[in-house]
Amino acid sequence: MPYTAFFSERMGRALRNPGLYKFAVLVAVSGGGVVAYADARPVAAEYPQAAPKKKLVVLGTGWAGTSFLKNLDTSLYDVRVVSPRNYFAFTPLLPSITCGAVEPRSIVEPIRNIMRKKTGPVKFSEAECYKIDPKSKKIHCRSNIGTNLDGNGEFELDYDYLVVALGARSNTFNTPGVPEHCHFLKEIEDAQRIRRSVMNCFEKASLPNLSEEVRKKNLHFVVVGGGPTGVEFAAELHDFVQDDLSKLYPDIKDLVKISLIEAGDRLLTMFDKRITQFAEEKFKRDGIDVKTHFKVVKVSDKAITMTNSATGEVNVPYGMVVWSTGIGTRPIMMDLMNQIGQANRRVLATDEWLRVLNCENVYALGDCATITQRKVMEDISAIFKVADKNNSGTLTVKEIKNVLDDIIERYPQVALYLKTKQLKDFSDLLKVSEGDAVKESLELDIERFKKALAQVDSQVKMLPATAQVAAQEGEYLARCFNRMEICEEHPEGPLRMRGTGRHRFKPFRYRHFGQFAPLGGEQTAAQLPYDWISIGHSSQWLWYSVYASKQVSWRTRFLVVSDWMRRFVYGRDSSCI
Amino acid sequence: MPYTAFFSERMGRALRNPGLYKFAVLVAVSGGGVVAYADARPVAAEYPQAAPKKKLVVLGTGWAGTSFLKNLDTSLYDVRVVSPRNYFAFTPLLPSITCGAVEPRSIVEPIRNIMRKKTGPVKFSEAECYKIDPKSKKIHCRSNIGTNLDGNGEFELDYDYLVVALGARSNTFNTPGVPEHCHFLKEIEDAQRIRRSVMNCFEKASLPNLSEEVRKKNLHFVVVGGGPTGVEFAAELHDFVQDDLSKLYPDIKDLVKISLIEAGDRLLTMFDKRITQFAEEKFKRDGIDVKTHFKVVKVSDKAITMTNSATGEVNVPYGMVVWSTGIGTRPIMMDLMNQIGQANRRVLATDEWLRVLNCENVYALGDCATITQRKVMEDISAIFKVADKNNSGTLTVKEIKNVLDDIIERYPQVALYLKTKQLKDFSDLLKVSEGDAVKESLELDIERFKKALAQVDSQVKMLPATAQVAAQEGEYLARCFNRMEICEEHPEGPLRMRGTGRHRFKPFRYRHFGQFAPLGGEQTAAQLPYDWISIGHSSQWLWYSVYASKQVSWRTRFLVVSDWMRRFVYGRDSSCI
Numbered sequence A, B: 001m002p003y004t005a006f007f008s009e010r011m012g013r014a015l016r017n018p019g020l021y022k023f024a025v026l027v028a029v030s031g032g033g034v035v036a037y038a039d040a041r042p043v044a045a046e047y048p049q050a051a052p053k054k055k056l057v058v059l060g061t062g063w064a065g066t067s068f069l070k071n072l073d074t075s076l077y078d079v080r081v082v083s084p085r086n087y088f089a090f091t092p093l094l095p096s097i098t099c100g101a102v103e104p105r106s107i108v109e110p111i112r113n114i115m116r117k118k119t120g121p122v123k124f125s126e127a128e129c130y131k132i133d134p135k136s137k138k139i140h141c142r143s144n145i146g147t148n149l150d151g152n153g154e155f156e157l158d159y160d161y162l163v164v165a166l167g168a169r170s171n172t173f174n175t176p177g178v179p180e181h182c183h184f185l186k187e188i189e190d191a192q193r194i195r196r197s198v199m200n201c202f203e204k205a206s207l208p209n210l211s212e213e214v215r216k217k218n219l220h221f222v223v224v225g226g227g228p229t230g231v232e233f234a235a236e237l238h239d240f241v242q243d244d245l246s247k248l249y250p251d252i253k254d255l256v257k258i259s260l261i262e263a264g265d266r267l268l269t270m271f272d273k274r275i276t277q278f279a280e281e282k283f284k285r286d287g288i289d290v291k292t293h294f295k296v297v298k299v300s301d302k303a304i305t306m307t308n309s310a311t312g313e314v315n316v317p318y319g320m321v322v323w324s325t326g327i328g329t330r331p332i333m334m335d336l337m338n339q340i341g342q343a344n345r346r347v348l349a350t351d352e353w354l355r356v357l358n359c360e361n362v363y364a365l366g367d368c369a370t371i372t373q374r375k376v377m378e379d380i381s382a383i384f385k386v387a388d389k390n391n392s393g394t395l396t397v398k399e400i401k402n403v404l405d406d407i408i409e410r411y412p413q414v415a416l417y418l419k420t421k422q423l424k425d426f427s428d429l430l431k432v433s434e435g436d437a438v439k440e441s442l443e444l445d446i447e448r449f450k451k452a453l454a455q456v457d458s459q460v461k462m463l464p465a466t467a468q469v470a471a472q473e474g475e476y477l478a479r480c481f482n483r484m485e486i487c488e489e490h491p492e493g494p495l496r497m498r499g500t501g502r503h504r505f506k507p508f509r510y511r512h513f514g515q516f517a518p519l520g521g522e523q524t525a526a527q528l529p530y531d532w533i534s535i536g537h538s539s540q541w542l543w544y545s546v547y548a549s550k551q552v553s554w555r556t557r558f559l560v561v562s563d564w565m566r567r568f569v570y571g572r573d574s575s576c577i
Helices: A002-015 A018-032 A034-044 A063-071 A091-098 A111-116 A188-205 A212-218 A228-248 A273-286 A331-339 A380-387 A397-410 A412-420 A426-434 A446-453 A467-482 A484-489 A537-549 A554-570 B002-015 B018-032 B034-044 B063-071 B091-098 B111-116 B188-205 B212-218 B228-248 B273-286 B331-339 B380-387 B397-410 B413-420 B426-434 B446-453 B467-482 B484-489 B537-549 B554-570
Strands: A054-059 A077-083 A087-089 A108-110 A122-126 A128-133 A138-142 A154-158 A161-164 A220-224 A257-262 A289-292 A295-299 A303-308 A312-317 A320-323 A348-350 A362-364 A369-371 A515-520 A523-528 A532-536 B054-059 B077-083 B087-089 B108-110 B122-126 B128-133 B138-142 B154-158 B161-164 B220-224 B257-262 B289-292 B295-299 B303-308 B312-317 B320-323 B348-350 B362-364 B369-371 B515-520 B523-528 B532-536
Touching (some): A054 A063, A054 A154, A063 A077, A063 A111, A063 A467, A077 A111, A087 A111, A091 A228, A108 A111, A108 A554, A111 A122, A111 B228, A128 A331, A188 A212, A188 A320, A220 A228, A228 A257, A228 A515, A228 B111, A273 A515, A273 A523, A273 A532, A331 A348, A380 A446, A397 A412, A397 A426, A426 A446, A467 A484, A515 A537, A523 A537, A532 A537, B054 B063, B054 B154, B063 B077, B063 B111, B063 B467, B087 B111, B091 B188, B091 B228, B108 B111, B108 B554, B111 B122, B128 B331, B188 B212, B188 B228, B188 B320, B212 B220, B220 B228, B220 B312, B228 B257, B228 B273, B228 B515, B273 B289, B273 B523, B380 B397, B380 B446, B397 B413, B397 B426, B413 B426, B426 B446, B467 B484, B515 B537, B523 B537, B532 B537, B537 B554
Parallel strands (some): A054 A161, A077 A122, A161 A362, A220 A257, A220 A320, A257 A289, A348 A369, B054 B161, B077 B122, B161 B362, B220 B257, B220 B320, B257 B289, B348 B369
Antiparallel strands (some): A087 A108, A128 A138, A138 A154, A295 A303, A303 A312, B087 B108, B128 B138, B138 B154, B295 B303, B303 B312, B515 B523
């Protein structure tokens, strides 16, 4: 593929003649098919252009940022990426890294490698953005690599469009001692530290001349947070101890204890109750001590303090704590939210097109943002006005049907409400509010229209902070950017309710493909669309195939699969590196 | 294999009857062959023993220590291993790790995993020995894992036999600034740090708003020391830049510079001059700047200062320095040498049986020790007396021939001298000193005997500090320990010259199998026995096969080979983790 690109580029450059250039492309196509067409574009950029490309700055290379970049036609913009990590990490496999089932390098792919295959050049800077200034359309960055750089490594960038995909940090709920003594599990480095720490606990407990109490303390692993990450880590650790470490540390294997602490009343709250029950029973059989209704109030260097209405405050000595209780806000996001009148929010609010509210040309996606779905009730008069084409002050069923698709597209809660209530269409909704007397000739005034739609906003839902949502948002936003000019002229979105004409793009719509919760022992719980639940070994194989297929490159796919094979044959490595 | 072992052990324990026990072994053998026999030994240990096993403490898990442990019959001793690393690392592949050709985990194997297959139990402690006390036969250790351990993690161990295989550290020749600003390349962690540092230099040089001068500075990689490690690292780095990074960092690839600084007059001094010449020419073609006759005198955070008789002192700004100029002494070894009257030496002196001089029951091997070969001239009167069986004051040729094998075994320099001078046997040597008048009836007095052997000690050679020597020493010493009791009764060594009877064991003899110097671009120089030299792609394949076959386990073999395959197909990973 690079050869074809190189060939067509060189040919095009040498010929400098549109006619001959087309011939060169033709020649190249015969050798490289579609590839040559895609790669030929940069050559076209050599012709003098009327307007310079708009500056598009992307912050972050996580799921949202990378998905955006992968789908973006980079030849249309002057693209610049700033991220403290020069790679994309397949984070759903982080718990597998903590115990060596998968190696860290197997789930990362350098951003430059991903970008190299794009049609236009992308400039990447490994730096941390510490301030966004939407008024002057600037971002301020700082290189976080050492101090050996002359100057302080700070720089500024201007933007025309800014895509914020900075993710979130771990939430400590301001519990004292957590940042100092607990491990988080959000980055590759976290997972590597946890792995080293697990091995250190075993080595510490193996030292001579220790009391059994001290050995037990060092082998007490505490996981705080019963969400999917915490549960998966506890299961991975249990398997690591059971499958591998018990053979290497036979003298102390019976002293190991894993505790899983959850403040709520059950594990895996976002999953179906059947999955929770299965997980809790499996953990009980495995000897993992699940403590629900326990709230951690303090962590010191020696013990973790928690409270429970029955037991009061208890102090438990530990060897290692992993803190995984959800996500919190990064300082830079707080600063931005203060600037744009979104203070006191947890994440940035965007509209349904991922545009940050009150902040022109800034887009936000992934864990750092959430979509604020407009309520039907807020816009009800506007909707009524748009639907009432003849300005009669009443709506006929026909008038409603004419704009119904636009309404449903703009306010997906309407469709959701119909589905939840098992209503076929809008007429059914009217039947509920109007009784059975719905005819074609029915005319609704605004009050009766309001009454019909009164309940639909109850279906407005926040999207979860998952990789799946972030990736879909990135893909969606890239498509919008790719069609910016076309859609300016030919808008494809729904009718504007509080304005004229149509929206440029269709609003973002999330499709849920299901979620996994690996429970250890080659068993996984899967909650698939339409509430289809599958638990056990077959789901584990589904998990393997989905996670292998979702890898960002063939390289990581090869590596992850060979890591799994290695683990099957040789087990996990227990070296302290 | 574990099943068979488990089976025979359980059967044996259940039956508790020697006759039935043999039957059990027989049954097991039919299922598991040799395995069952080997695994049956621990059961025998359950019978009460007359004397408790002797305490054997091994310090270090590098090439020497691991090779010793692998070959030791651990059922004969109460074995305890102390090392700050709980794994063995295949160090010849360290330069491959620095640029991601091979992953760190692929070349390490946990010591406990290696020891699990042994016949007797081995206790391992991950700790650093900081003091050896040979008078009270104790060692003092400190756990180097965190501070979360109650107490300070210090402990003492008694020993009956102590095997010191602590290796060496990098030698800075007290050059100021080296420990603070340079990378070494002795441990896995060093190689990981170098890899991160190389990538950081590229990321730093890619930041916006930098002058070309600063970019060039950040992309100047300096390697100090033209030995095999330095040369291999420079070659690896060049390949990494050429094959992989130049595609990902096209704007700055031409600013990269690699300098290789050597204080002597040529690279690879321990290799044949043809290899040096080839390497220097290849590096010149590759654009690697080889600076011989340059001595580094200072390293600051910004520049490296070196002197040369022609240029005087020069200051060169750099992005990264790797220091690889040979090995120095660890503090604990200096302390031990002071205690036993070996002060001011660079490494511990041992005799030809690897016993530390002036230090009972302490053995030393690998990079921390060197064998002090007894000189013939020092023992000449004793040799004469032993050979002169009839105490006549003169030696006949027959008398000499009777003890010649013992002399050659005890003083290998004699054989070496004959070989170097192309003499067939001892009679030839006499011919040289006596003229052609050597007859069977010739009788030598001590002076003429001395004259004949006067030059042989010129052939006494120090063994190089290589993995090959360390591994052979470990294997040799393990065999000695395995046969300690048998050889006490039936000594197998040469005649004692300054005593009576025979030495217990044959002295250690090193067999050189050759040495590699990888030069990059899939080319390797190999210096094989009998001065056979091979340079090029074929040697690279020899290198691959030798290094794959020498791996400590099938697991690491599989991993190293799959890493090589991965690199062939997908190149090296450039993620900053």
